[in-house]
Amino acid sequence: MKKHHIVIALLFLSLICGVALxxxxxxxxxxxxxLSAQFKAFRDYLDxxxxxxxxxxxxxxxxxxxxxxxxxxxxxxxxxxxxxxIPKSGKKxxxxxTCSNMKNPSCVTLSEAKSRGFTPCKKCSPPx
Numbered sequence: 001m002k003k004h005h006i007v008i009a010l011l012f013l014s015l016i017c018g019v020a021l022x023x024x025x026x027x028x029x030x031x032x033x034x035l036s037a038q039f040k041a042f043r044d045y046l047d048x049x050x051x052x053x054x055x056x057x058x059x060x061x062x063x064x065x066x067x068x069x070x071x072x073x074x075x076x077x078x079x080x081x082x083x084x085x086i087p088k089s090g091k092k093x094x095x096x097x098t099c100s101n102m103k104n105p106s107c108v109t110l111s112e113a114k115s116r117g118f119t120p121c122k123k124c125s126p127p128x
Contacts, residue, residue, distance in 0.1 A: 027041060027045040046058075081111065082109065082110040083108065083109060084126050084127070085097045086113050086118055087105050088102075088103065088104060090102075091118055092118060093114075093121065094121045095124045095125065110127055
């Protein structure tokens, strides 16, 4: 989950840099700077914008944050789902990757396995 937060922060900073560089005020952020320094530089940039531009930035940031929060919620929902193992061939899903000598099984959610037509293995008794 922490990697997801880092990716969102990096995407956010990339967006900030792209838009800020095209504006009349300059924003200089380096990937070599600490994240806190990058956010401070952006905050200083925002503080020096005319009111109308600052408001537009704040509205866009609010949209980005709400979109990121929704994405995090979806990730959390998926991580709480029951996971099962499915084989490359065959139609049974399993609770362990080693059941029935599967070769390179895939880990999927129980609901995905069911939607793809898989049924529970009688040997390892996965969740139903």
